[in-house]
């Protein structure tokens with residue numbers, strides 16, 4: 001049976017032959033018998049890594065020779081016709097070759113040439129959902145899905161079902177003699193466009209965060225230099241456990257992408273909270289985003305296609321000295337949910353975020369800042385935008401002169417240092433007050449209040465010149481700051497809509513339902 005290396009190499013050779021007009025027997029691979037090599041590859045034979053590397057080195061050298069028409073054969077764009085025609089319809093799999101989307105039907109990607117995903121399946125109750133994920137990935141994106149199952153995953157779904165749906169080999173063992181003749185775990189890690197972990201158990205997340213490599217899944221995750229998308233699924237107590245929080249934060253800081261988890265009912269009776277695997281279409285969306293396909297697929301479809309949405313989120317940190325700062329309890333969850341919703345509706349999204357622990361949603365351009373002054377700078381740089389939503393809890397004041405060194409406690413003086421505060425720039429008011437053309441057509445502010453919520457929001461809307469204000473009660477008893485739910489009032493020139501307590505994602509959905517409609521009625525798309 002042809003191995004992945006052979007398939008990849010054949011695609012490169014076929015593309016090379018098409019490009020140069022050479023025939024297989026005249027390939028000129030001094031060290032190997034060219035004609036036989038190509039014939040055998042076409043028949044589906046395997047090849048060793050060593051031979052493949054030798055051939056690649058030759059192709060690379062030949063491509064740089066005066067006869068070569070392309071300077072970087074491994075990197076040049078190969079059309080679908082070239083690959084499909086020359087390779088008898090086989091899909092090129094070498095990661096260096098430019099990928100093409102073959103066609104679209106109704107804005108949907110019809111077929112992606114040449115993408116490969118490695119799906120790592122963890123041992124959780126949601127493992128059965130990976131079958132639907134594989135089916136959708138193959139149907140919607142036509143990507144090749146190679147699967148790796150942990151030992152625990154095989155307790156929940158069988159490699160047979162996974163292999164039948166993926167129509168590709170399922171890897172389960174690190175110490176696999178056949179695969180490891182070609183250092184299979186490294187090949188799996190590298191010869192792919194994206195690694196997806198779904199469902200990601202608490203255990204797998206912990207082992208990833210700890211840099212473990214004690215099975216095939218963790219070895220390839222440690223070895224990969226490709227983007228990694230993690231879809232966690234576990235009991236809410238496991239998800240909220242300090243150890244899991246730390247592990248997720250570590251992985252996010254390492255650049256690992258997350259999708260979900262969702263909040264809701266768990267498989268265990270009577271259990272509810274955050275920890276449900278993200279819905280399969282949401283995982284597919286995140287995969288598309290990471291593969292850079294969403295710009296085509298969603299943007300072509302969504303009501304905000306062609307629009308730019310700017311969102312601010314999270315707290316700001318205003319330094320007192322190099323180690324201390326003034327902050328607030330904002331978690332950035334509402335802003336992130338708004339950014340994700342705008343992205344889902346097809347917008348290009350810039351999320352300017354203060355320091356938060358959660359990773360930004362997939363597919364948004366995240367700009368990380370610390371202070372209010374930095375946030376204003378990032379907002380200005382991100383303009384123009386069609387909609388600007390200011391959900392960040394920006395500090396009203398900053399310390400006038402942050403100390404260059406850590407402030408010392410002076411026992412003798414028995415006097416606490418006095419901090420002189422100065423007002424921070426008002427980002428909402430600044431942007432809402434920009435002249436037409438520079439001002440986003442729809443400017444939405446958030447008002448975090450602890451009393452007279454609606455009255456204060458009405459006054460704020462006028463004082464700041466915002467179009468809409470989303471007012472929420474952030475008194476400690478409400479649990480809004482840092483929580484997953486929110487009770488808001490939408491204050492517009494037309495009046496006040498009071499919504500019931502909702503998930504922050506649902507608040508985002510309702511807000512953007514109205515925002516997309518407003519934009520469609522009041523402005524023309526670019």
Ligand SMILES: Cc1cc2nc3c(=O)[nH]c(=O)nc-3n(C[C@H](O)[C@H](O)[C@H](O)COP(=O)(O)O)c2cc1C
Pocket residue numbers: 121122123124125126150151152153200201202203204205233234235238
């Ligand atoms: C019935 C059952 C369901 C489980 N569901 C989950 C789950 O949804 N999420 C999770 O993190 N662990 C779950 N576990 C625990 C994992 O299976 C266990 O931590 C295992 O070591 C994970 O291995 P892996 O990370 O290598 O896949 C479950 C265990 C059992 C027995």
